[in-house]
Amino acid sequence: MSLPGHPFLHQRDDQLWLEGHALADLARQFGTPLYAYSRQAMRAAAAGYQRALAGRPHLVCYAMKANSSLAVLQTFAEAGCGFDIVSGGELLRVLAAGGRADRIVFSGVGKTPQEMRLALDAGVRCFNVESEPELQALSDVASAMGRRAPISLRVNPDVDAGTHPYISTGLKGNKFGVAHDRALEVYRRAQALPGIDVHGIDCHIGSQITSASPYLDALDRLLDLVESLAAHGIDLRHIDLGGGLGITYTDEEPPSAEELVRQMLARIDARGHGHREVLVEPGRSMVGNAGVLLTQALYLKPGESKNFCIVDAAMNDLMRPAMYQAWMRIEPCLRRAGPTETWDVVGPVCESGDWLGRDRAFAVQQGDYLAVLSAGAYGMTMASNYNTRPRAAEVMVDGDTVHLIRERETAQSLFAGERLIG
Numbered sequence: 001m002s003l004p005g006h007p008f009l010h011q012r013d014d015q016l017w018l019e020g021h022a023l024a025d026l027a028r029q030f031g032t033p034l035y036a037y038s039r040q041a042m043r044a045a046a047a048g049y050q051r052a053l054a055g056r057p058h059l060v061c062y063a064m065k066a067n068s069s070l071a072v073l074q075t076f077a078e079a080g081c082g083f084d085i086v087s088g089g090e091l092l093r094v095l096a097a098g099g100r101a102d103r104i105v106f107s108g109v110g111k112t113p114q115e116m117r118l119a120l121d122a123g124v125r126c127f128n129v130e131s132e133p134e135l136q137a138l139s140d141v142a143s144a145m146g147r148r149a150p151i152s153l154r155v156n157p158d159v160d161a162g163t164h165p166y167i168s169t170g171l172k173g174n175k176f177g178v179a180h181d182r183a184l185e186v187y188r189r190a191q192a193l194p195g196i197d198v199h200g201i202d203c204h205i206g207s208q209i210t211s212a213s214p215y216l217d218a219l220d221r222l223l224d225l226v227e228s229l230a231a232h233g234i235d236l237r238h239i240d241l242g243g244g245l246g247i248t249y250t251d252e253e254p255p256s257a258e259e260l261v262r263q264m265l266a267r268i269d270a271r272g273h274g275h276r277e278v279l280v281e282p283g284r285s286m287v288g289n290a291g292v293l294l295t296q297a298l299y300l301k302p303g304e305s306k307n308f309c310i311v312d313a314a315m316n317d318l319m320r321p322a323m324y325q326a327w328m329r330i331e332p333c334l335r336r337a338g339p340t341e342t343w344d345v346v347g348p349v350c351e352s353g354d355w356l357g358r359d360r361a362f363a364v365q366q367g368d369y370l371a372v373l374s375a376g377a378y379g380m381t382m383a384s385n386y387n388t389r390p391r392a393a394e395v396m397v398d399g400d401t402v403h404l405i406r407e408r409e410t411a412q413s414l415f416a417g418e419r420l421i422g
């Protein structure tokens with residue numbers, strides 16, 4: 001039986017299985033902490049977006065900040081996806097994974113001139129420009145190279161996506177995008193700049209959004225602008241709807257990608273914009289529930305007010321609980337019979353904020369393996385080396401095969417670039 005919201009994760013014979021692989025076996029074979037991903041889950045996620053957009057010009061630009069491991073990027077490149085990037089480093093990763101530059105959109109509020117040159121040289125599809133000074137800087141860089149940079153303006157629609165304040169991005173008080181009220185003027189300025197070619201418009205209102213309504217509100221505001229721009233002779237080729245669709249961590253029931261995109265396309269068509277190319281930038285919904293973080297219970301420490309299950313994964317491996325108080329489901333890889341107790345699942349890092357889950361009920365013994373679910377997005381990409389902890393290894397299962405896609409770091413490699421003085 002698959003777990004709700006996790007079509008590629010099954011509970012069978014008291015064990016958890018990813019595609020056909022027992023998670024406990026993966027943990028034993030490759031060691032812990034270990035990220036394990038399902039390639040079929042990623043392919044299915046890409047196919048969902050592509051099906052919804054089929055029959056019209058479109059591009060699914062996977063927001064690689066969610067998970068930028070080369071084999072993950074390779075999987076999406078092979079599925080025909082483009083990429084949403086936010087740094088020169090991400091650009092180099094896409095190219096190393098075999099992704100096409102002409103399918104890349106470059107977002108982010110602080111692109112440096114060096115990153116702009118790199119992206120222009122590579123031939124990215126579009127720069128999603130987030131401010132007026134950035135527009136000027138991009139025009140200057142492109143002109144100096146004898147080029148024109150293709151751009152879209154990221155418009156801040158001032159819509160509340162109803163998500164965690166740290167991951168809301170489409171409100172006036174957020175640092176992202178050009179204010180809706182200024183957009184028309186900024187587009188007119190962009191038209192006049194020598195190094196700029198106006199291509200489209202984009203918006204991205206936040207992350208882990210679980211209903212369609214904020215998307216439709218933002219889309220309406222975007223289409224109002226597209227229409228005013230057309231009235232001023234600026235005819236945009238594409239509309240980029242951003243990303244942000246949520247996944248099931250606990251009991252959320254977000255619309256499927258297909259359902260969400262269909263609703264948005266219906267609005268686009270109804271307002272007479274069906275001829276324009278549609279781009280989307282999903283991250284979490286492409287990879288979140290394709291991955292788990294496997295960890296081993298090192299020590300059990302029952303206490304007066306709390307029981308601690310100390311595991312070998314920590315906040316440096318998975319930041320989301322410590323950073324956003326995010327609730328992530330934790331399950332034993334092999335379910336034990338017997339009484340359950342309530343545990344705080346904590347890591348070895350020297351911070352009280354170093355926990356993966358609080359007040360979780362299960363039966364566990366020292367040495368058991370646990371799986372933190374929904375860890376495919378914003379897990380490995382946000383991992384750090386705090387406490388000089390090497391980052392975890394990663395495996396990708398694909399049918400019968402298990403690929404080791406990233407080796408565990410060694411502690412020595414972490415300080416290899418440092419120098420003693422004198």
Ligand SMILES: Cc1ncc(COP(=O)(O)O)c(C=O)c1O
Nearest residue numbers: 063107207243244281282283284
């Ligand atoms: C510009 C942009 N596009 C796409 C995404 C992907 O968001 P999500 O992972 O929530 O789909 C983000 C991150 O929130 C973003 O900042």
Ligand SMILES: N[C@@H](CCCC[NH3+])C(=O)O
Nearest residue numbers: 065167207208320377378
């Ligand atoms: N890192 C966040 C999402 C950030 C989205 C990036 N714009 C999370 O784990 O939920």
